[in-house]
Amino acid sequence: xxxxxxxxxxxxxxxxxxxxxxxxxxxxxxxxxxxxxxxxxxxxxxxxxxxxxxxxxxxxxxxxxxxxxxxxxxxxxxxxxxxxxxxxxxxxxxxxxxxxxxxxxxxxxxxxxxxxxxxxxxxxxxxxxxxxxxxxxxxxxxxxxxxxxxxxxxxxxxxxxxxxxxxxxxxxxxxxxxxxxxxxxxxxxxxxxxxxxxxxxxxxxxxxxxxxxxxxxxxxxxxxxxxxxxxxxxxxxxxxxxxxxxxxxxxxxxxxxxxxxxxxxxxxxxxxxxxxxxxxxxxxxxxxxxxxxxxxxxxxxxxxxxxxxxxxxxxxxxxxxxxxxxxxxxxxxxxxxxxxxxxxxxxxxxxxxxxxxxxxxxxxxxxxxxxxxxxxxxxxxxxxxxxxxxxxxxxxxxxxxxxxxxxxxxxxxxxxxxxxxxxxxxxxxxxxxxxxxxxxxxxxxxxxxxxxxxxxxxxxxxxxxxxxxxxxxxxxxxxx
Amino acid sequence: xxxxxxxxxxxxxxxxxxxxxxxxxxxxxxxxxxxxxxxxxxxxxxxxxxxxxxxxxxxxxxxxxxxxxxxxxxxxxxxxxxxxxxxxxxxxxxxxxxxxxxxxxxxxxxxxxxxxxxxxxxxxxxxxxxxxxxxxxxxxxxxxxxxxxxxxxxxxxxxxxxxxxxxxxxxxxxxxxxxxxxxxxxxxxxxxxxxxxxxxxxxxxxxxxxxxxxxxxxxxxxxxxxxxxxxxxxxxxxxxxxxxxxxxxxxxxxxxxxxxxxxxxxxxxxxxxxxxxxxxxxxxxxxxxxxxxxxxxxxxxxxxxxxxxxxxxxxxxxxxxxxxxxxxxxxxxxxxxxxxxxxxxxxxxxxxxxxxxxxxxxxxxxxxxxxxxxxxxxxxxxxxxxxxxxxxxxxxxxxxxxxxxxxxxxxxxxxxxxxxxxxxxxxxxxxxxxxxxxxxxxxxxxxxxxxxxxxxxxxxxxxxxxxxxxxxxxxxxxxx
Numbered sequence: 001x002x003x004x005x006x007x008x009x010x011x012x013x014x015x016x017x018x019x020x021x022x023x024x025x026x027x028x029x030x031x032x033x034x035x036x037x038x039x040x041x042x043x044x045x046x047x048x049x050x051x052x053x054x055x056x057x058x059x060x061x062x063x064x065x066x067x068x069x070x071x072x073x074x075x076x077x078x079x080x081x082x083x084x085x086x087x088x089x090x091x092x093x094x095x096x097x098x099x100x101x102x103x104x105x106x107x108x109x110x111x112x113x114x115x116x117x118x119x120x121x122x123x124x125x126x127x128x129x130x131x132x133x134x135x136x137x138x139x140x141x142x143x144x145x146x147x148x149x150x151x152x153x154x155x156x157x158x159x160x161x162x163x164x165x166x167x168x169x170x171x172x173x174x175x176x177x178x179x180x181x182x183x184x185x186x187x188x189x190x191x192x193x194x195x196x197x198x199x200x201x202x203x204x205x206x207x208x209x210x211x212x213x214x215x216x217x218x219x220x221x222x223x224x225x226x227x228x229x230x231x232x233x234x235x236x237x238x239x240x241x242x243x244x245x246x247x248x249x250x251x252x253x254x255x256x257x258x259x260x261x262x263x264x265x266x267x268x269x270x271x272x273x274x275x276x277x278x279x280x281x282x283x284x285x286x287x288x289x290x291x292x293x294x295x296x297x298x299x300x301x302x303x304x305x306x307x308x309x310x311x312x313x314x315x316x317x318x319x320x321x322x323x324x325x326x327x328x329x330x331x332x333x334x335x336x337x338x339x340x341x342x343x344x345x346x347x348x349x350x351x352x353x354x355x356x357x358x359x360x361x362x363x364x365x366x367x368x369x370x371x372x373x374x375x376x377x378x379x380x381x382x383x384x385x386x387x388x389x390x391x392x393x394x395x396x397x398x399x400x401x402x403x404x405x406x407x408x409x410x411x412x413x414x415x416x417x418x419x420x421x422x423x424x425x426x427x428x429x430x431x432x433x434x435x436x437x438x439x440x441x442x443x444x445x446x447x448x449x450x451x452x453x454x455x456x457x458x459x460x461x462x463x464x465x466x467x468x469x470x471x472x473x474x475x476x477x478x479x480x
Numbered sequence: 481x482x483x484x485x486x487x488x489x490x491x492x493x494x495x496x497x498x499x500x501x502x503x504x505x506x507x508x509x510x511x512x513x514x515x516x517x518x519x520x521x522x523x524x525x526x527x528x529x530x531x532x533x534x535x536x537x538x539x540x541x542x543x544x545x546x547x548x549x550x551x552x553x554x555x556x557x558x559x560x561x562x563x564x565x566x567x568x569x570x571x572x573x574x575x576x577x578x579x580x581x582x583x584x585x586x587x588x589x590x591x592x593x594x595x596x597x598x599x600x601x602x603x604x605x606x607x608x609x610x611x612x613x614x615x616x617x618x619x620x621x622x623x624x625x626x627x628x629x630x631x632x633x634x635x636x637x638x639x640x641x642x643x644x645x646x647x648x649x650x651x652x653x654x655x656x657x658x659x660x661x662x663x664x665x666x667x668x669x670x671x672x673x674x675x676x677x678x679x680x681x682x683x684x685x686x687x688x689x690x691x692x693x694x695x696x697x698x699x700x701x702x703x704x705x706x707x708x709x710x711x712x713x714x715x716x717x718x719x720x721x722x723x724x725x726x727x728x729x730x731x732x733x734x735x736x737x738x739x740x741x742x743x744x745x746x747x748x749x750x751x752x753x754x755x756x757x758x759x760x761x762x763x764x765x766x767x768x769x770x771x772x773x774x775x776x777x778x779x780x781x782x783x784x785x786x787x788x789x790x791x792x793x794x795x796x797x798x799x800x801x802x803x804x805x806x807x808x809x810x811x812x813x814x815x816x817x818x819x820x821x822x823x824x825x826x827x828x829x830x831x832x833x834x835x836x837x838x839x840x841x842x843x844x845x846x847x848x849x850x851x852x853x854x855x856x857x858x859x860x861x862x863x864x865x866x867x868x869x870x871x872x873x874x875x876x877x878x879x880x881x882x883x884x885x886x887x888x889x890x891x892x893x894x895x896x897x898x899x900x901x902x903x904x905x906x907x908x909x910x911x912x913x914x915x916x917x918x919x920x921x922x923x924x925x926x927x928x929x930x931x932x933x934x935x936x937x938x939x940x941x942x943x944x945x946x947x948x949x950x951x952x953x954x955x956x957x958x959x960x
Contacts, residue, residue, distance in 0.1 A: 019642065024844075033649065087784070100817060122625045130618070138607060147599065162499065165498075180823075188823065193574040194570060243568035243569070277568050305567060317626075318625065318828075320827070321826065333578075338577055340584070340690070341664070341668070341690065341693055342664070342822070349800075350830075454626065
């Protein structure tokens, strides 16, 4: 590597904020790059002359003030994209992905009154006990630092088995539990094991978009089954043949229905008759209000055609990448192999930490506290909405979960995106529901998902007051 | 749920070690299961009468001594496997996986003198600094606890970009870096984006088995290219057309060759001509001894037909699930979407911790120390092997990496497995090389992979003495 190259790369790196304060030493760079220290020193002098760095006798080279970055600064502009026509063709999935537009929330500018969903406020994260558990995991663990069972550590699977039974009535063998990196990876394992061209998946419509996208990308044919206030309309399956059916029976996403017992029995019968596998996503089965616990589908079958999926992310936070699936015994071996080929194993320290966290009772304590906390926030949100918007709205799915869907009777569906953008420009974040539908949206008015798990309780009231004012201005533009 | 069910499940759980010390309170169980506290109390009394638990007035129910477990105890016997013929057909990948026999090391009984490879001794893990970094990540992080960019946090990608340039001369934009859950997931993203039926992958023979298994399971056709002491025999590609070629140029796995510059140029030319993508797995490019650093393939191209993959697991430990890929700019978008659909994002605390760990210089310091440490261990292993086995062996691939391959001239290939089993039964662990070959094993004698990254330095000498004795007994059975 030559003077010119080293100079140019270091300059780019300084501009990109690679070095928060100091540059590496000349000795280190010389050793790593296989050049003399003199060369590196000359480059440093050039950079200093140009004002990128500051040199002081006997001290490490320091990045000039205007180029040193706070670590959360995002730099690195939009890359110019060269043509890729000399690359091999993409796979079927690759093609699907290149067409797919994935709207991801992390790209949005944050707003003050953000009724976002799917996440949990940082203040609600059990930092102290999680840190203790991680500490315990790193200090006294009896494990080697080698690869472990790809299905997950036995301690964690035992702890989860106990939790699942106590909290959800799920009665399984710890060997049936496969630890995954969140619900999404559990869905991917399902996709890899069962989906292909000419396979068919029945899905709720509307549904969780990341599942729909994944199944579509796996080249399967999707069959969209409508949903009412009780969840999946199981009768619609009568004339349908599908390899898999993906459902959220505890709390339909996003409309919030809880699948009644008759539908559960019927769904299981249907799956039996057709040799179909039910994928039960119990994504927030822990959050229910004013209602009795409902037994998961998994418990109604002999557990050989239901796969139960759940996640820790909805309890702790999406930053913790742990979920799990409970698989029929005949599929344990193949699911373990799939997990091994996908990423070998989930983070081991986190697995041990979670097993401590559960065994010491923190997990269930945290759930009880969160349930109480969110029940209170939900109450405030619901009564506040009624106060400020009264009969102009209808609310779906408030009996469980961490979000509701609010239908605005006087806003036509075509104005949904406009209303969201208008609110957002005035610091209120709500999320359009129609993007979650595929074929079966019957309402003509606009609907929005409003979450209450990440907004600060004290912001709900002022946020709703502002929502009211913006709503009035939106439907009666003369007031704008 | 009835008395009988609760009783039976609790009993099974106690036998499986779900409760290390205490049972949950009657109040808690009653609330979660939707039964009266009296019912739970009756179950407890029954369990106490049967000797499974101990009850004391005013105290929590306690698991009886013989059933309380140490947390690392593995219980839960082999599940009886019911037939799955009522389940939907497996996908192509599912079928492949159900045929695949995956020998996983975690299943083996540990032995004292274990020359295992692919892992790193716990003593070598930078526990203190990693804990500090995790602590910093959990304390002062400016991030929300929400989903982030699936490609990884900007702080980490910036830090890695700097590291890659300093340590490996890789000059890329931070936007080209996708953080993955280890190398295996990076390979899976490649498989998802490019592999399908009728796609072709050229691979080294012998090669890294988890890559071969993954590509095969993705239904692609595998083309096995022989390897010599300099790595992939690039000339063999002349008459071949393949969509991808997967190589380990820094240190061919497992034979240890380093691909010379002429072959690198030729490989890149070939890929250009055929519109192929090179997957460069730089899996232990950091560990090199007595040789100059070699520039990765990524640096030779315009970086539009090389994808560079590396891992943190080989530096810190496989328990840390972080790796990364540097992708051609035209593939950034599609790779980010694939990552999102596979598992949304890698562990956020670990990402922040790693960025701290790199930015504070711990990462490169740790590599320097490890390189020195392993160079010393390698020296002991090599000289020890020569001392005890002299001309009876040949050694491949000692110039880089964390393992060597030892060929035993007097043991025929057919006795490879027998020798391994014989050694293992006498507490010496070495690993057969022939399972890593597919078509091109030309040697007639048995070869073994011996790693030196996880065995304690003080065990090498006595381990080799024992190996010598066992070897003599094996080849001259009269001495047994």
